[in-house]
Amino acid sequence: MTDTFAKACIKHDKALRQRVHLFGVLLGEVLHEQVGKETYTVVERLRKGYLKLHAKPDRALYNRLTRLIESLQPEMLSAVVRAFSIYFMLVNIAEEAFLHRQRRRIAGKGSELWEGSFDHTLRGFRKQGIAPQQLQNILDDAAYIPVFTAHPTESKRLVVMKLLRRIFLTSEVLDAPKRGINQRQAAIKSLKTQIQILWKTEEVRAVRPEVRNEIRLGLYYFQNSLFEAIPQVFRRLQNGIDRVYADHQEYHGIQLPPFIRFGSWIGGDRDGNPFVTAEVTRLALKLQQQTILGEYIRRVDKLIAELTFSDRFCTPNWSFNESLKSDNERYQAFFQDNPRRFEDEPYRRKLFIVRERLKQSLQTVEAAPTPIQDSNPEAYTTETAFQRDLKLISHSLLSHGDEDAAEGELQDLIHLAETFGFYLARLDIRQESSLHTSAVAEILRITGDETEYQKLNSQQRIQLLDSVITEGTTQPLQVDKLSQETRDILEVFDLIADSKRDISPLAIGQYVISMTHHASDIMEVAFLGSLSGLIGLQNGAWFCQLEISPLFETINDLKNSESILDELFSNSCYRQLLNANNDRQEVMLGYSDSAKDGGIMASAWNLYQTQKRIIALAEKQGIQCRLFHGRGGTVGRGGGPTHQSILAQPGNTVKGEIKFTEQGEVLSNKYSNFETAIFELTMGITGLFKASLGEVRDIREEKQQYLEALEEIATISEQHFRKLTEGTDGFLDYFYEATPVNEIGMMNIGSRPSHRSKGNRSKSSVRAIAWVFGWGQARQNIPGWYGIGFALEQWRRQKPGRMKTLQAMYRHWPFFHALLSNAQMALFKTDMTIAWEYANLCGDNSTRDRIFSEIELEYERTRKQILKIARIDNLLDDMPVLQKSLSRRDSYLDPLNHIQLGLLRHYRHTDLQEEEEEMWLRPLLRSINAISAGLRNTG
Template identity: 30%
Template structure:
């Protein structure tokens, strides 16, 4: 990145900050603008280590009333939002190296044959699963304004504008910033699962709808130029699924009715989007002659393409209008809606073949081709909805019905007895559930969900995920419930192995299932397995979880190869290292050899969706990163770890697990410290996602979801789950004389490289000085030694990492990332000190104060925005 470009980004941040300042001045007066500016200056000094400046900020915040604290918090949260927008637009406009071209350079230097390449290309499959985990703190109405703002910046920086046009854009930018300042940034209520689903649909409409065909054009061009291949017209290497409206694990608000409604809304949005495409094609395809096949289809029509497309357009309109009426409770006939993918694709392909046959290839391969590719990637249901439910909920169904039938209690049976019972019922020709049985509400909800799935098209559904799966019966139980509901096709079922123990046992569980003839017939050569990153790291720490995930994948690949079954590994990653987050390219290439043959399926969640896919240019680059890494991983697979690497990483993982659990599980002071040193309890009041922050409302830290667990530690800048115990284990390895082996692993093993490079980023985000400020004000004196102990380990861990990576400071190998964090650092410092003041006031207050609570939410949201991949 050149100095000129650096200056452009910094100038943009400053200019938008000045506009916000003028907006604040217009509302609150010159004194407030001066106060905000002084806070910003002192924040920058405090971040640079000036203790006097930090003390001045603390004194100021203690002197301000609650409403004034809210105003300061809102100002700095908005500064951070604007900085993010400027950087996002800047990144999307950079003409950095094209990942597909970089891949071609690597492949040209390697040796592989055409057959290998063709096979890898045929296996190129990315399934991006949009989820609504509560990390997206920004309201949809503000997301829209920020998107508009980014678009204005794009035109301002890259269009040839005269003075009037530049002034018009500048005025629009000022208007949008002013609108945002005068808009409530905190939701008054939690979003519903339907709200979350609609947000996901909007990401498709506003970004992915254009990004997908653009990416496929670039991929096709690259294949033709570099390898003499063409992308087949029906190729859909990228598809989308969703958990929004289907993920009911611990979320009582996702009901069968909600799932049914979300499925209809997705279908409706797809019909509207394709209606718009077809209407445009109908305008453009005005040719009066077509192929014999086309003319035979439309009869004696003067404009055959328009006639055929007009029929399709009308059917699409009938579909979305019919769904509107259905949702409003009006009588409609769904048989008149588009029911099958062929009803969309057949007319489009008839037009395409006709244009090609009549010498109009240039027309065929323009907008029509884009629409055909959208039809293959999105389809008439827009995306596929996954369903996720906790394994206990399925077992409860069978427990209730077996007790009703006088067969005993399913929950009390051995695993062998459960499997025998399930096998008998799966192969039985009579129904299990009695006609007059009245199940409990919880059981009825599970059965109603299965009923909705049975009434839904196979094309609209993804896979059924079982949370906390640990035994073969967990999978067979769901198969039985779906069969009883009347599903007449083998819906893919994926166990989700989340804890360290479950990951270690995953190959044995899948092996027992694949040894069952009936089960192998059910899966028909295709097995899904979801790898849990969040809960495994929360359970055992980042290093032990990472190695367990790697080993589980490695063994599952070998096992499914042995059974001649295609394996698709589904990665439940989050945005942070504590939740499995890694840069996309590095994450894929750090996986075991052979793990990509069945495609790459991964969750994209919370705010990371917006940062990676929120603008078409960003989305297209993300697709290229994924595609190039998958092809590279298949054609130039990473090395399998050497035996002495395995021995060392296994030993370190065990030490890391014991270090982590020794603090989090075993130290009686940990939980009391965690409660007071972070805003964990206050986080539960922030109306983020629709899902409660705990699986069990009355549970303690152990029941806290992995996301708020990460979120809380990010707020006080300890980011503890991402590093605790890891480098301590590395130090033991060095003390035992293994430094040379560690350096070899760092140089030659992508799995180990990515772990350390992510720790490098984590340590750049951690700030022990800020964490110490939380302790000084909020932690009782008898517990402050505990925080000091953690900060000492953090300092030693950072120092050891720099030594191993031969760096003098963090993120030396990622200067752009380092600059990104520095841009926000000065704005984050005041928000942390402000949050500390508010936490102290809230905890001392005898009753909730709405202004304090709102100000607290603003600081939580602002820090999350500044930290970026917080959850």
């Protein structure tokens, strides 16, 4: 954001502090009234005590607070933890509402808006000489695709999220113009009631959620937020274009294509999750259909009430009249009770037919899995037919001069219909490569094509798969002879074929292959798809209804990705499949596992280089390649502000399209409230537009000096990270003992296990989410910064004057700036004093001292180097709004961390009986939730 926005936030920070104070007072009143004076007194003693400690060390006070915590029983600890957890939820609401008000205040002044707004971006384009046709080209090529995933699942329950939405809306009343007597007092009373309900609502799940719960949680963001946000985004973009370009001599209007698309992994991601079956995937698709059809019906109902044009006062155009005439004959049954319904109101009659057809579609979806077109001729058979009817009405309204009516609620519905179709979000399927290999080996053995497939190298496998895809297997496949595991895999491909035929060709997105190590991994999926009729020859021409996306996750796989894709693109069979798919290939890049593998700097740099190499290879081969970024919520998993993250991509690699995962708490932070969703979508979209300028004009390449510098720095960083995490005796023991990672695995926040292999405590087995989550809870956060300081210091010392080079890189290279800015955030959330307390959980003092001293040394080194490079005195000085936000929480996290430490000591005590373990586990799991709320991230 620009300094203007930051200054506005700082200037009005008192208003935010007052709102936070109000929420705190109301929560205090609820505590005092609902749980009594004793609990309230404990909360206040801890809150005020740790505030003092945060300002000034005091050993005597620290000891008194520690003794207080140790004296508390589990039930009291649960209440105290819940109080702090709810406080953080309320602070998050206050901040979100405050930022929304600041944006509204700036917009109300009518001046240039903040960086990342449509207004600011378009004005920048105009100053750079981007002509209207060039802008149209950018829009036509654009594809902005957030993909919702369930790992980690949002730790808040859906019922709690709905409560928080009500509190957000009520808090908005406090800032609204007065419309009645005692408006403020009534709003405050309502807020207190809602906080009291929140206090009495269980926020921790009693049981681990099933995938169906995760699906419904994902749908909540569409129902509660995105259905309102999407039309507003298109409206604001159109208004911005008209405002900025209206006086351009070449401006004759801009058409907005449906460039926003949503994807989902919820119900489709079966990698490491045995609970995602074909039945569950079908349920996900069905629930998505029901959700979007229900929304269309609701909006058409509104239009029936609004478009009350009489044919006495307007004349619809010929196309509309012909369509309505045909519908009247075909759908007479809809008017059996009243044949003359809306007979002189043509748009209402047409919309009535549209609504009834949508209802028929919805009833068919709810009743059975039978294809709509086969079971109900009155239902819409395709989403395009529905879109066509809406556009017929729009064009007709325009033909008799009713532009405002055409461009109002009707245009909003058209944008929704083009964005969501009849499928809502394209459901990606993901599975791990080794399972495909096992299935292919079994199938080829049964068909007599190859008895020892797994002993073949990648090239030999590709040759064999080329043959069986092109010519078929030697013998027909007898499915009943296959193992259950292989039949389960084939059932997924049958499901893909059914969904593309029965729901929409766009219902299923990519088939993502995690842990792609060889070109044959992709060809195996193509072969499995051919068995379900998704791939093959028809009338001598290839068809391919399966879009396959390799996922490169580890550092080694990122480095090998170019050679893997080159081998794949050189295969004649696969190249013909690509040709049948308009020469389009998607490649997914894994941020989480590569960061866990080689550290954040090596991961970021290898991802940067990989993108450039893949795009260069695709262009050389005449292939249009879209990169899919597998980002997590935290810095250690590729997270960070979306706008800056997109601009930090290598030049000329975005190519108008960006696809990325949105995970866990990121979903609730961005999309719980449609007001914030509009802002977040806008920031991402403008980032995409800016990053796509290379499509319409030449852009400056990164300096070779910068690239060479980071190559050396990243190599040093990776070596240092691996030395700690792979070359230090006892490191994994330290990780499991000095963080609550084992206890995190007991939380009911997601359906997927925290480890790839049960009982395997290796670094490769622990999932990146649990890895980052554990370090974050222990306030050590090494996934977000470890290795950066050592590498920068070592590289800088090799030659004089290199600090100036690093400072120039930070100022002028968006990639390097984003990398160090994100590291600043991770460092700011790190607290070495508290981290030492967690280190003391380690059973071996020698191991503890060795490893913690390395972590502490690297923390100080990294902080010092970044401050010098960024030319600031304190972390986040150049991001004051974020700095204030995190500082506001920091002192309130201290008591929670100390409570968690005490709970871990109790829970891990070897002499506890089973009942006592359970008694201490409950508040412990609550403390994990509460610290997550304070840090605003889980994994």
